[in-house]
Amino acid sequence: MNILNLDNLIVIAYLLVTLVVGIYKGRNIKTFKEYAIGDYKFSNSALVATITATWLSAGSAIGTHEKVYQFGIVWVVIFLFGVVGIFLFQLLAPRIYKFKGHLSVSEIIGTWYGPQARVIGGICVALHSIGMVAAQVGAIGYVCHEFFDLSPMIGILIGAGIVVIYSSFGGIKAVTYTDIIQFAFFMVAIPLIANIMLIKAGGYSGLLEKVPAEHLKIFPNYGSVSEYLFLFLFFAIPFFDSCLIQRVLMAKDKEQVVTSFKSTALVMILFYVLCGLIALSVRTINADLNPNNVLYYTINNYLPMGIKGLGIAGLLAVVMSTADSYLNTSSIAIIHDVVNPLRKSSLTSRQELLVTKFTAILIGSGAILVAISFKSILQIIIKAWIIWAPIMVVPLYATFLGIKSNSNIFKLSAIAGIATVVIWLIYDIEAKTGIDSMIPSLFANLIAFSSASLYYHKYAPKKLNKPIMPNQLPSYKEARVAKLRLQS
Known part of the structure:
Protein backbone atom coordinates (compact mmCIF):
# COMPACT_ATOMS: atom_id res chain seq x y z
CA MET A 1 0.00 0.00 0.00
CA SER A 376 -21.43 -12.68 8.00
CA ILE A 377 -22.02 -9.11 9.16
CA LEU A 378 -25.73 -9.51 8.45
CA GLN A 379 -25.81 -12.59 10.68
CA ILE A 380 -24.40 -10.58 13.60
CA ILE A 381 -26.99 -7.80 13.10
CA ILE A 382 -29.88 -10.30 13.00
CA LYS A 383 -28.64 -11.98 16.20
CA ALA A 384 -28.36 -8.58 17.88
CA TRP A 385 -31.97 -7.67 17.03
CA ILE A 386 -33.20 -11.10 18.16
CA ILE A 387 -31.82 -10.21 21.61
CA TRP A 388 -33.63 -6.84 21.61
CA ALA A 389 -37.00 -7.26 19.92
CA PRO A 390 -38.55 -10.19 21.87
CA ILE A 391 -38.01 -8.50 25.23
CA MET A 392 -37.90 -4.71 24.93
CA VAL A 393 -40.04 -3.44 22.05
CA VAL A 394 -43.56 -4.15 23.34
CA PRO A 395 -42.92 -2.94 26.93
CA LEU A 396 -41.37 0.25 25.55
CA TYR A 397 -44.45 0.93 23.42
CA ALA A 398 -46.62 0.42 26.50
CA THR A 399 -44.40 2.75 28.51
CA PHE A 400 -44.43 5.60 26.01
CA LEU A 401 -48.16 5.21 25.36
CA GLY A 402 -48.81 5.40 29.11
CA ILE A 403 -50.30 1.90 29.44
CA LYS A 404 -50.19 0.83 33.07
CA SER A 405 -48.45 -2.43 33.87
CA ASN A 406 -46.03 -3.94 36.39
CA SER A 407 -42.87 -5.97 36.84
CA ASN A 408 -44.57 -9.37 36.66
CA ILE A 409 -46.13 -8.60 33.28
CA PHE A 410 -42.77 -7.40 31.96
CA LYS A 411 -41.05 -10.61 33.07
CA LEU A 412 -43.84 -12.86 31.78
CA SER A 413 -43.77 -11.28 28.33
CA ALA A 414 -39.96 -11.48 28.28
CA ILE A 415 -40.13 -15.21 29.07
CA ALA A 416 -42.65 -15.71 26.25
CA GLY A 417 -40.36 -13.93 23.78
CA ILE A 418 -37.23 -15.80 24.87
CA ALA A 419 -39.07 -19.16 24.88
CA THR A 420 -40.11 -18.60 21.27
CA VAL A 421 -36.51 -17.90 20.26
CA VAL A 422 -35.35 -21.07 22.05
CA ILE A 423 -38.07 -23.19 20.38
CA TRP A 424 -37.03 -21.77 17.00
CA LEU A 425 -33.43 -22.81 17.68
CA ILE A 426 -34.18 -26.28 19.10
CA TYR A 427 -36.46 -27.34 16.25
CA ASP A 428 -34.50 -25.44 13.57
CA ILE A 429 -37.71 -23.79 12.38
CA GLU A 430 -35.86 -21.10 10.44
CA ALA A 431 -34.27 -23.72 8.16
CA LYS A 432 -37.70 -25.26 7.49
CA THR A 433 -39.70 -22.05 6.97
CA GLY A 434 -37.14 -19.41 5.99
CA ILE A 435 -38.47 -17.18 8.81
CA ASP A 436 -36.07 -16.18 11.59
CA SER A 437 -37.29 -16.02 15.19
CA MET A 438 -37.39 -12.24 15.61
CA ILE A 439 -40.94 -11.57 14.36
CA PRO A 440 -42.58 -14.67 15.93
CA SER A 441 -40.88 -13.96 19.27
CA LEU A 442 -41.97 -10.32 19.07
CA PHE A 443 -45.57 -11.42 18.56
CA ALA A 444 -45.26 -13.93 21.42
CA ASN A 445 -44.12 -11.10 23.67
CA LEU A 446 -47.03 -8.94 22.47
CA ILE A 447 -49.61 -11.68 23.09
CA ALA A 448 -48.24 -12.46 26.56
CA PHE A 449 -48.00 -8.79 27.51
CA SER A 450 -51.52 -7.98 26.26
CA SER A 451 -53.12 -11.06 27.83
CA ALA A 452 -51.44 -10.51 31.19
CA SER A 453 -52.36 -6.82 31.15
CA LEU A 454 -56.02 -7.59 30.39
CA TYR A 455 -56.11 -10.19 33.18
CA TYR A 456 -54.46 -7.76 35.56
CA HIS A 457 -56.81 -4.89 34.79
CA LYS A 458 -59.82 -7.18 35.15
CA TYR A 459 -58.92 -8.44 38.62
CA ALA A 460 -57.65 -5.23 40.19
CA PRO A 461 -59.98 -2.45 38.97
CA LYS A 462 -60.03 -0.46 42.18
CA LYS A 463 -56.27 -0.50 42.62
CA LEU A 464 -55.69 0.53 39.03
CA ASN A 465 -57.97 3.52 39.30
CA LYS A 466 -55.70 5.10 41.88
CA PRO A 467 -53.21 7.69 40.59
CA ILE A 468 -50.02 5.75 41.43
CA MET A 469 -46.83 5.04 39.52
CA PRO A 470 -46.92 1.89 37.37
CA ASN A 471 -44.03 0.28 39.27
CA GLN A 472 -46.13 0.63 42.44
CA LEU A 473 -49.04 -1.37 41.03
CA PRO A 474 -50.17 -4.39 43.11
CA SER A 475 -48.86 -7.90 42.49
CA TYR A 476 -50.91 -10.73 41.01
CA LYS A 477 -51.59 -12.01 44.53
CA GLU A 478 -52.98 -8.62 45.53
CA ALA A 479 -55.01 -8.50 42.32
CA ARG A 480 -56.54 -11.88 43.14
CA VAL A 481 -57.41 -10.72 46.67
CA ALA A 482 -59.03 -7.61 45.20
CA LYS A 483 -61.21 -9.78 42.98
CA LEU A 484 -62.36 -11.97 45.90
CA ARG A 485 -63.23 -8.88 47.91
CA LEU A 486 -65.30 -7.51 45.04
CA GLN A 487 -67.17 -10.81 44.75
CA SER A 488 -67.85 -11.10 48.51
Whole structure:
Protein backbone atom coordinates (compact mmCIF):
# COMPACT_ATOMS: atom_id res chain seq x y z
CA MET A 1 0.00 0.00 0.00
CA ASN A 2 1.41 3.37 -1.04
CA ILE A 3 0.73 5.65 1.93
CA LEU A 4 1.51 8.79 -0.07
CA ASN A 5 -1.27 8.02 -2.54
CA LEU A 6 -3.82 10.89 -2.46
CA ASP A 7 -6.72 8.56 -1.69
CA ASN A 8 -4.84 7.01 1.22
CA LEU A 9 -3.89 10.42 2.56
CA ILE A 10 -7.57 11.46 2.56
CA VAL A 11 -8.52 8.35 4.54
CA ILE A 12 -5.66 8.80 7.00
CA ALA A 13 -6.60 12.46 7.46
CA TYR A 14 -10.21 11.45 8.15
CA LEU A 15 -9.13 8.91 10.78
CA LEU A 16 -6.76 11.33 12.50
CA VAL A 17 -9.28 14.20 12.55
CA THR A 18 -11.92 11.88 13.98
CA LEU A 19 -9.57 10.70 16.74
CA VAL A 20 -8.34 14.19 17.66
CA VAL A 21 -11.82 15.76 17.69
CA GLY A 22 -13.22 12.90 19.76
CA ILE A 23 -10.52 13.21 22.41
CA TYR A 24 -10.62 17.03 22.42
CA LYS A 25 -14.40 17.31 22.78
CA GLY A 26 -14.54 14.72 25.56
CA ARG A 27 -11.65 16.06 27.60
CA ASN A 28 -13.67 18.04 30.20
CA ILE A 29 -16.27 15.45 31.16
CA LYS A 30 -16.49 15.34 34.96
CA THR A 31 -19.73 13.48 35.75
CA PHE A 32 -21.41 10.30 34.61
CA LYS A 33 -24.45 12.27 33.41
CA GLU A 34 -22.26 14.30 31.05
CA TYR A 35 -20.72 11.08 29.77
CA ALA A 36 -24.14 9.51 29.13
CA ILE A 37 -26.31 12.30 27.69
CA GLY A 38 -24.22 15.49 27.74
CA ASP A 39 -25.36 18.85 29.10
CA TYR A 40 -28.47 19.57 26.94
CA LYS A 41 -26.48 22.11 24.90
CA PHE A 42 -26.30 20.29 21.56
CA SER A 43 -27.54 22.31 18.56
CA ASN A 44 -30.25 21.11 16.17
CA SER A 45 -27.67 20.42 13.47
CA ALA A 46 -25.54 18.39 15.90
CA LEU A 47 -28.55 16.26 16.85
CA VAL A 48 -29.52 15.74 13.20
CA ALA A 49 -25.96 14.67 12.39
CA THR A 50 -25.69 12.23 15.29
CA ILE A 51 -29.17 10.75 14.75
CA THR A 52 -28.49 10.24 11.03
CA ALA A 53 -25.00 8.89 11.60
CA THR A 54 -26.28 6.47 14.24
CA TRP A 55 -29.23 5.30 12.10
CA LEU A 56 -27.03 4.56 9.09
CA SER A 57 -24.81 1.52 9.43
CA ALA A 58 -22.89 -0.99 7.34
CA GLY A 59 -26.23 -2.66 6.61
CA SER A 60 -27.78 0.60 5.41
CA ALA A 61 -24.98 1.68 3.10
CA ILE A 62 -23.81 -1.65 1.71
CA GLY A 63 -27.22 -3.34 1.95
CA THR A 64 -29.05 -0.67 -0.04
CA HIS A 65 -26.64 -0.94 -2.96
CA GLU A 66 -26.71 -4.74 -2.84
CA LYS A 67 -30.51 -5.05 -2.84
CA VAL A 68 -31.24 -2.33 -5.42
CA TYR A 69 -28.59 -3.73 -7.79
CA GLN A 70 -30.11 -7.19 -7.47
CA PHE A 71 -33.87 -6.47 -7.28
CA GLY A 72 -34.46 -2.85 -8.33
CA ILE A 73 -36.26 0.18 -6.93
CA VAL A 74 -38.58 -1.88 -4.75
CA TRP A 75 -35.75 -1.92 -2.21
CA VAL A 76 -35.45 1.86 -2.35
CA VAL A 77 -39.14 1.93 -1.43
CA ILE A 78 -38.57 -0.62 1.36
CA PHE A 79 -35.77 1.46 2.88
CA LEU A 80 -37.91 4.59 2.50
CA PHE A 81 -40.51 2.88 4.67
CA GLY A 82 -37.76 2.91 7.28
CA VAL A 83 -37.98 6.70 6.99
CA VAL A 84 -41.70 6.35 7.75
CA GLY A 85 -40.50 4.66 10.93
CA ILE A 86 -38.47 7.78 11.75
CA PHE A 87 -41.58 9.96 11.29
CA LEU A 88 -43.56 7.63 13.57
CA PHE A 89 -40.75 7.71 16.12
CA GLN A 90 -40.88 11.50 15.94
CA LEU A 91 -44.58 11.42 16.87
CA LEU A 92 -43.76 9.43 20.01
CA ALA A 93 -40.57 11.37 20.81
CA PRO A 94 -42.36 14.01 22.96
CA ARG A 95 -43.72 11.17 25.11
CA ILE A 96 -40.20 9.77 25.42
CA TYR A 97 -38.95 13.23 26.37
CA LYS A 98 -41.20 13.16 29.45
CA PHE A 99 -38.49 10.94 30.90
CA LYS A 100 -35.92 13.74 30.66
CA GLY A 101 -33.36 13.32 33.40
CA HIS A 102 -33.13 9.58 32.87
CA LEU A 103 -29.76 8.51 31.51
CA SER A 104 -30.72 5.38 29.56
CA VAL A 105 -33.60 3.40 28.11
CA SER A 106 -33.17 0.76 30.83
CA GLU A 107 -33.57 3.41 33.52
CA ILE A 108 -36.88 4.35 31.88
CA ILE A 109 -37.90 0.68 31.92
CA GLY A 110 -36.99 0.56 35.62
CA THR A 111 -39.20 3.55 36.40
CA TRP A 112 -42.16 1.88 34.71
CA TYR A 113 -41.67 -1.80 35.58
CA GLY A 114 -39.42 -1.86 38.64
CA PRO A 115 -35.73 -2.45 39.45
CA GLN A 116 -35.62 -6.07 38.23
CA ALA A 117 -36.92 -4.98 34.83
CA ARG A 118 -34.22 -2.31 34.73
CA VAL A 119 -31.51 -4.95 35.18
CA ILE A 120 -33.08 -7.19 32.52
CA GLY A 121 -33.35 -4.19 30.21
CA GLY A 122 -29.73 -3.27 30.88
CA ILE A 123 -28.58 -6.76 29.93
CA CYS A 124 -30.65 -6.62 26.71
CA VAL A 125 -29.28 -3.20 25.77
CA ALA A 126 -25.72 -4.35 26.45
CA LEU A 127 -25.96 -7.58 24.45
CA HIS A 128 -27.78 -5.93 21.54
CA SER A 129 -25.30 -3.06 21.46
CA ILE A 130 -22.28 -5.37 21.63
CA GLY A 131 -23.68 -7.27 18.64
CA MET A 132 -24.16 -4.05 16.69
CA VAL A 133 -20.63 -2.89 17.56
CA ALA A 134 -19.26 -6.26 16.43
CA ALA A 135 -21.09 -5.99 13.10
CA GLN A 136 -19.62 -2.56 12.41
CA VAL A 137 -16.17 -3.68 13.54
CA GLY A 138 -16.37 -6.58 11.09
CA ALA A 139 -17.34 -4.14 8.34
CA ILE A 140 -14.34 -1.93 9.16
CA GLY A 141 -12.05 -4.93 8.73
CA TYR A 142 -13.67 -5.82 5.41
CA VAL A 143 -13.38 -2.23 4.09
CA CYS A 144 -9.69 -2.06 5.00
CA HIS A 145 -9.05 -5.44 3.39
CA GLU A 146 -10.94 -4.50 0.22
CA PHE A 147 -9.31 -1.12 -0.37
CA PHE A 148 -5.90 -1.29 1.30
CA ASP A 149 -5.05 -4.99 0.95
CA LEU A 150 -4.69 -5.29 4.71
CA SER A 151 -5.74 -8.43 6.53
CA PRO A 152 -9.25 -8.04 8.03
CA MET A 153 -7.72 -8.44 11.50
CA ILE A 154 -5.31 -5.51 11.01
CA GLY A 155 -8.14 -3.39 9.60
CA ILE A 156 -10.35 -4.25 12.58
CA LEU A 157 -7.60 -3.35 15.06
CA ILE A 158 -6.94 0.02 13.40
CA GLY A 159 -10.55 1.13 12.87
CA ALA A 160 -12.00 -0.33 16.05
CA GLY A 161 -9.02 0.91 18.05
CA ILE A 162 -9.71 4.51 17.03
CA VAL A 163 -13.42 4.17 17.84
CA VAL A 164 -12.74 2.60 21.24
CA ILE A 165 -10.19 5.26 22.21
CA TYR A 166 -12.32 8.35 21.58
CA SER A 167 -15.67 6.79 22.53
CA SER A 168 -14.48 5.36 25.86
CA PHE A 169 -12.57 8.53 26.72
CA GLY A 170 -15.10 11.18 25.73
CA GLY A 171 -18.54 9.58 26.06
CA ILE A 172 -21.52 11.05 24.26
CA LYS A 173 -19.80 14.38 23.55
CA ALA A 174 -16.99 12.63 21.68
CA VAL A 175 -19.53 10.45 19.89
CA THR A 176 -21.71 13.40 18.86
CA TYR A 177 -18.94 15.66 17.57
CA THR A 178 -17.24 12.85 15.65
CA ASP A 179 -20.66 11.96 14.24
CA ILE A 180 -20.80 15.49 12.80
CA ILE A 181 -17.50 14.89 10.97
CA GLN A 182 -18.62 11.46 9.80
CA PHE A 183 -21.98 12.84 8.67
CA ALA A 184 -20.18 15.49 6.60
CA PHE A 185 -17.92 12.91 4.92
CA PHE A 186 -20.62 10.49 3.80
CA MET A 187 -23.11 13.21 2.85
CA VAL A 188 -20.48 14.73 0.55
CA ALA A 189 -19.27 11.39 -0.81
CA ILE A 190 -22.65 9.85 -1.71
CA PRO A 191 -23.90 12.71 -3.98
CA LEU A 192 -20.52 12.87 -5.73
CA ILE A 193 -20.52 9.12 -6.39
CA ALA A 194 -24.14 9.26 -7.58
CA ASN A 195 -23.36 12.08 -10.02
CA ILE A 196 -20.30 10.30 -11.45
CA MET A 197 -22.11 7.00 -11.89
CA LEU A 198 -25.17 8.62 -13.47
CA ILE A 199 -22.94 10.30 -16.06
CA LYS A 200 -21.23 6.97 -16.80
CA ALA A 201 -24.67 5.35 -17.23
CA GLY A 202 -25.62 7.96 -19.87
CA GLY A 203 -27.71 10.29 -17.72
CA TYR A 204 -31.29 9.66 -16.65
CA SER A 205 -32.38 8.77 -20.19
CA GLY A 206 -29.55 6.25 -20.60
CA LEU A 207 -30.30 4.79 -17.19
CA LEU A 208 -33.99 4.26 -17.98
CA GLU A 209 -33.16 2.70 -21.36
CA LYS A 210 -30.56 0.24 -20.08
CA VAL A 211 -31.84 -0.83 -16.68
CA PRO A 212 -34.00 -4.00 -16.76
CA ALA A 213 -37.72 -3.20 -16.80
CA GLU A 214 -38.27 -5.47 -13.81
CA HIS A 215 -35.92 -3.26 -11.77
CA LEU A 216 -38.26 -0.29 -12.22
CA LYS A 217 -41.35 -2.01 -10.81
CA ILE A 218 -42.61 -1.39 -7.28
CA PHE A 219 -43.72 -5.04 -7.13
CA PRO A 220 -41.30 -7.03 -9.32
CA ASN A 221 -41.72 -10.71 -10.09
CA TYR A 222 -38.83 -11.63 -7.79
CA GLY A 223 -41.30 -12.04 -4.93
CA SER A 224 -44.99 -11.93 -4.09
CA VAL A 225 -46.90 -8.73 -3.37
CA SER A 226 -47.67 -9.98 0.15
CA GLU A 227 -43.94 -10.44 0.86
CA TYR A 228 -43.20 -6.88 -0.19
CA LEU A 229 -46.14 -5.49 1.78
CA PHE A 230 -44.82 -7.32 4.84
CA LEU A 231 -41.39 -5.75 4.32
CA PHE A 232 -42.95 -2.29 3.93
CA LEU A 233 -44.78 -2.74 7.23
CA PHE A 234 -41.79 -4.26 9.01
CA PHE A 235 -39.44 -1.43 8.05
CA ALA A 236 -42.02 1.20 9.06
CA ILE A 237 -42.32 -0.04 12.66
CA PRO A 238 -40.06 1.83 15.13
CA PHE A 239 -38.15 -0.68 17.26
CA PHE A 240 -37.13 1.98 19.82
CA ASP A 241 -33.43 1.55 19.37
CA SER A 242 -31.55 2.39 22.58
CA CYS A 243 -29.25 4.86 20.80
CA LEU A 244 -32.17 6.82 19.33
CA ILE A 245 -33.87 7.05 22.72
CA GLN A 246 -30.56 8.32 24.10
CA ARG A 247 -30.62 11.06 21.44
CA VAL A 248 -34.07 12.13 22.64
CA LEU A 249 -32.82 12.35 26.23
CA MET A 250 -29.92 14.56 25.04
CA ALA A 251 -32.20 17.27 23.59
CA LYS A 252 -32.88 20.70 25.10
CA ASP A 253 -36.65 20.48 24.77
CA LYS A 254 -39.50 18.73 22.95
CA GLU A 255 -39.37 21.15 20.04
CA GLN A 256 -35.73 20.29 19.37
CA VAL A 257 -36.56 16.59 19.46
CA VAL A 258 -39.34 16.91 16.88
CA THR A 259 -37.36 19.24 14.60
CA SER A 260 -34.27 17.02 14.70
CA PHE A 261 -36.11 13.83 13.80
CA LYS A 262 -38.08 15.51 11.00
CA SER A 263 -34.84 16.87 9.53
CA THR A 264 -33.21 13.46 9.88
CA ALA A 265 -36.05 11.85 7.95
CA LEU A 266 -35.55 14.28 5.06
CA VAL A 267 -31.81 13.59 4.99
CA MET A 268 -32.49 9.86 4.98
CA ILE A 269 -34.84 10.16 1.99
CA LEU A 270 -32.05 11.86 0.03
CA PHE A 271 -29.52 9.23 1.14
CA TYR A 272 -31.58 6.20 0.09
CA VAL A 273 -32.61 7.73 -3.24
CA LEU A 274 -28.98 8.52 -4.10
CA CYS A 275 -27.83 5.04 -3.06
CA GLY A 276 -30.53 3.55 -5.28
CA LEU A 277 -29.39 5.76 -8.15
CA ILE A 278 -25.80 4.56 -7.72
CA ALA A 279 -26.83 0.89 -7.67
CA LEU A 280 -29.04 1.19 -10.77
CA SER A 281 -26.32 3.07 -12.64
CA VAL A 282 -23.79 0.35 -11.85
CA ARG A 283 -26.35 -2.26 -12.98
CA THR A 284 -26.53 -0.66 -16.42
CA ILE A 285 -22.73 -0.62 -16.73
CA ASN A 286 -21.96 -4.09 -15.37
CA ALA A 287 -24.72 -6.62 -14.74
CA ASP A 288 -22.42 -9.47 -13.68
CA LEU A 289 -21.17 -8.25 -10.30
CA ASN A 290 -21.58 -10.03 -6.99
CA PRO A 291 -24.36 -7.92 -5.38
CA ASN A 292 -22.52 -8.00 -2.04
CA ASN A 293 -19.58 -6.15 -3.59
CA VAL A 294 -21.39 -3.47 -5.61
CA LEU A 295 -20.36 -0.49 -3.48
CA TYR A 296 -16.78 -1.71 -3.04
CA TYR A 297 -16.45 -2.37 -6.79
CA THR A 298 -17.91 1.04 -7.63
CA ILE A 299 -15.47 2.92 -5.41
CA ASN A 300 -12.49 0.84 -6.55
CA ASN A 301 -13.12 0.89 -10.30
CA TYR A 302 -15.21 3.90 -11.31
CA LEU A 303 -14.10 6.83 -9.14
CA PRO A 304 -11.21 9.16 -10.00
CA MET A 305 -8.35 9.75 -7.58
CA GLY A 306 -9.40 11.97 -4.69
CA ILE A 307 -13.07 11.11 -5.03
CA LYS A 308 -12.14 7.48 -4.42
CA GLY A 309 -10.45 8.44 -1.15
CA LEU A 310 -13.48 10.48 -0.17
CA GLY A 311 -15.71 7.50 -0.97
CA ILE A 312 -13.64 5.17 1.21
CA ALA A 313 -13.61 7.70 4.05
CA GLY A 314 -17.37 8.14 3.66
CA LEU A 315 -17.93 4.39 3.89
CA LEU A 316 -15.73 4.16 6.98
CA ALA A 317 -17.63 7.11 8.44
CA VAL A 318 -20.97 5.32 8.05
CA VAL A 319 -19.62 2.27 9.86
CA MET A 320 -17.67 4.04 12.62
CA SER A 321 -20.49 6.44 13.47
CA THR A 322 -22.74 3.51 14.33
CA ALA A 323 -20.04 1.60 16.20
CA ASP A 324 -19.21 4.48 18.55
CA SER A 325 -22.87 5.07 19.44
CA TYR A 326 -23.53 1.46 20.40
CA LEU A 327 -20.23 1.21 22.26
CA ASN A 328 -21.33 4.17 24.36
CA THR A 329 -24.80 2.81 25.15
CA SER A 330 -23.53 -0.70 25.95
CA SER A 331 -20.98 0.50 28.51
CA ILE A 332 -23.60 2.76 30.13
CA ALA A 333 -26.11 -0.10 30.27
CA ILE A 334 -23.71 -2.54 31.93
CA ILE A 335 -22.56 -0.20 34.71
CA HIS A 336 -25.52 2.15 35.22
CA ASP A 337 -28.35 -0.35 34.73
CA VAL A 338 -26.90 -3.73 35.72
CA VAL A 339 -23.92 -3.39 38.07
CA ASN A 340 -24.99 -0.30 40.03
CA PRO A 341 -28.57 -1.47 40.84
CA LEU A 342 -27.24 -4.85 42.01
CA ARG A 343 -24.72 -3.32 44.40
CA LYS A 344 -25.60 -2.82 48.06
CA SER A 345 -24.18 0.69 47.90
CA SER A 346 -24.28 2.62 44.63
CA LEU A 347 -21.15 3.90 42.96
CA THR A 348 -20.51 7.62 43.17
CA SER A 349 -20.83 9.58 39.94
CA ARG A 350 -17.05 9.77 39.66
CA GLN A 351 -16.60 6.04 40.27
CA GLU A 352 -19.38 5.22 37.81
CA LEU A 353 -17.70 7.40 35.18
CA LEU A 354 -14.29 5.76 35.53
CA VAL A 355 -15.67 2.21 35.59
CA THR A 356 -17.85 2.91 32.52
CA LYS A 357 -14.83 4.17 30.55
CA PHE A 358 -12.92 1.01 31.40
CA THR A 359 -15.96 -1.11 30.51
CA ALA A 360 -16.16 0.54 27.07
CA ILE A 361 -12.60 -0.61 26.39
CA LEU A 362 -13.46 -4.18 27.42
CA ILE A 363 -16.62 -4.16 25.26
CA GLY A 364 -14.65 -2.93 22.27
CA SER A 365 -12.21 -5.78 22.75
CA GLY A 366 -15.07 -8.27 23.10
CA ALA A 367 -16.72 -6.92 19.94
CA ILE A 368 -13.53 -7.63 18.02
CA LEU A 369 -13.69 -11.28 19.14
CA VAL A 370 -17.36 -11.53 18.12
CA ALA A 371 -16.60 -9.98 14.72
CA ILE A 372 -13.87 -12.56 14.13
CA SER A 373 -16.18 -15.43 15.17
CA PHE A 374 -18.89 -14.63 12.59
CA LYS A 375 -18.28 -14.68 8.84
CA SER A 376 -21.43 -12.68 8.00
CA ILE A 377 -22.02 -9.11 9.16
CA LEU A 378 -25.73 -9.51 8.45
CA GLN A 379 -25.81 -12.59 10.68
CA ILE A 380 -24.40 -10.58 13.60
CA ILE A 381 -26.99 -7.80 13.10
CA ILE A 382 -29.88 -10.30 13.00
CA LYS A 383 -28.64 -11.98 16.20
CA ALA A 384 -28.36 -8.58 17.88
CA TRP A 385 -31.97 -7.67 17.03
CA ILE A 386 -33.20 -11.10 18.16
CA ILE A 387 -31.82 -10.21 21.61
CA TRP A 388 -33.63 -6.84 21.61
CA ALA A 389 -37.00 -7.26 19.92
CA PRO A 390 -38.55 -10.19 21.87
CA ILE A 391 -38.01 -8.50 25.23
CA MET A 392 -37.90 -4.71 24.93
CA VAL A 393 -40.04 -3.44 22.05
CA VAL A 394 -43.56 -4.15 23.34
CA PRO A 395 -42.92 -2.94 26.93
CA LEU A 396 -41.37 0.25 25.55
CA TYR A 397 -44.45 0.93 23.42
CA ALA A 398 -46.62 0.42 26.50
CA THR A 399 -44.40 2.75 28.51
CA PHE A 400 -44.43 5.60 26.01
CA LEU A 401 -48.16 5.21 25.36
CA GLY A 402 -48.81 5.40 29.11
CA ILE A 403 -50.30 1.90 29.44
CA LYS A 404 -50.19 0.83 33.07
CA SER A 405 -48.45 -2.43 33.87
CA ASN A 406 -46.03 -3.94 36.39
CA SER A 407 -42.87 -5.97 36.84
CA ASN A 408 -44.57 -9.37 36.66
CA ILE A 409 -46.13 -8.60 33.28
CA PHE A 410 -42.77 -7.40 31.96
CA LYS A 411 -41.05 -10.61 33.07
CA LEU A 412 -43.84 -12.86 31.78
CA SER A 413 -43.77 -11.28 28.33
CA ALA A 414 -39.96 -11.48 28.28
CA ILE A 415 -40.13 -15.21 29.07
CA ALA A 416 -42.65 -15.71 26.25
CA GLY A 417 -40.36 -13.93 23.78
CA ILE A 418 -37.23 -15.80 24.87
CA ALA A 419 -39.07 -19.16 24.88
CA THR A 420 -40.11 -18.60 21.27
CA VAL A 421 -36.51 -17.90 20.26
CA VAL A 422 -35.35 -21.07 22.05
CA ILE A 423 -38.07 -23.19 20.38
CA TRP A 424 -37.03 -21.77 17.00
CA LEU A 425 -33.43 -22.81 17.68
CA ILE A 426 -34.18 -26.28 19.10
CA TYR A 427 -36.46 -27.34 16.25
CA ASP A 428 -34.50 -25.44 13.57
CA ILE A 429 -37.71 -23.79 12.38
CA GLU A 430 -35.86 -21.10 10.44
CA ALA A 431 -34.27 -23.72 8.16
CA LYS A 432 -37.70 -25.26 7.49
CA THR A 433 -39.70 -22.05 6.97
CA GLY A 434 -37.14 -19.41 5.99
CA ILE A 435 -38.47 -17.18 8.81
CA ASP A 436 -36.07 -16.18 11.59
CA SER A 437 -37.29 -16.02 15.19
CA MET A 438 -37.39 -12.24 15.61
CA ILE A 439 -40.94 -11.57 14.36
CA PRO A 440 -42.58 -14.67 15.93
CA SER A 441 -40.88 -13.96 19.27
CA LEU A 442 -41.97 -10.32 19.07
CA PHE A 443 -45.57 -11.42 18.56
CA ALA A 444 -45.26 -13.93 21.42
CA ASN A 445 -44.12 -11.10 23.67
CA LEU A 446 -47.03 -8.94 22.47
CA ILE A 447 -49.61 -11.68 23.09
CA ALA A 448 -48.24 -12.46 26.56
CA PHE A 449 -48.00 -8.79 27.51
CA SER A 450 -51.52 -7.98 26.26
CA SER A 451 -53.12 -11.06 27.83
CA ALA A 452 -51.44 -10.51 31.19
CA SER A 453 -52.36 -6.82 31.15
CA LEU A 454 -56.02 -7.59 30.39
CA TYR A 455 -56.11 -10.19 33.18
CA TYR A 456 -54.46 -7.76 35.56
CA HIS A 457 -56.81 -4.89 34.79
CA LYS A 458 -59.82 -7.18 35.15
CA TYR A 459 -58.92 -8.44 38.62
CA ALA A 460 -57.65 -5.23 40.19
CA PRO A 461 -59.98 -2.45 38.97
CA LYS A 462 -60.03 -0.46 42.18
CA LYS A 463 -56.27 -0.50 42.62
CA LEU A 464 -55.69 0.53 39.03
CA ASN A 465 -57.97 3.52 39.30
CA LYS A 466 -55.70 5.10 41.88
CA PRO A 467 -53.21 7.69 40.59
CA ILE A 468 -50.02 5.75 41.43
CA MET A 469 -46.83 5.04 39.52
CA PRO A 470 -46.92 1.89 37.37
CA ASN A 471 -44.03 0.28 39.27
CA GLN A 472 -46.13 0.63 42.44
CA LEU A 473 -49.04 -1.37 41.03
CA PRO A 474 -50.17 -4.39 43.11
CA SER A 475 -48.86 -7.90 42.49
CA TYR A 476 -50.91 -10.73 41.01
CA LYS A 477 -51.59 -12.01 44.53
CA GLU A 478 -52.98 -8.62 45.53
CA ALA A 479 -55.01 -8.50 42.32
CA ARG A 480 -56.54 -11.88 43.14
CA VAL A 481 -57.41 -10.72 46.67
CA ALA A 482 -59.03 -7.61 45.20
CA LYS A 483 -61.21 -9.78 42.98
CA LEU A 484 -62.36 -11.97 45.90
CA ARG A 485 -63.23 -8.88 47.91
CA LEU A 486 -65.30 -7.51 45.04
CA GLN A 487 -67.17 -10.81 44.75
CA SER A 488 -67.85 -11.10 48.51
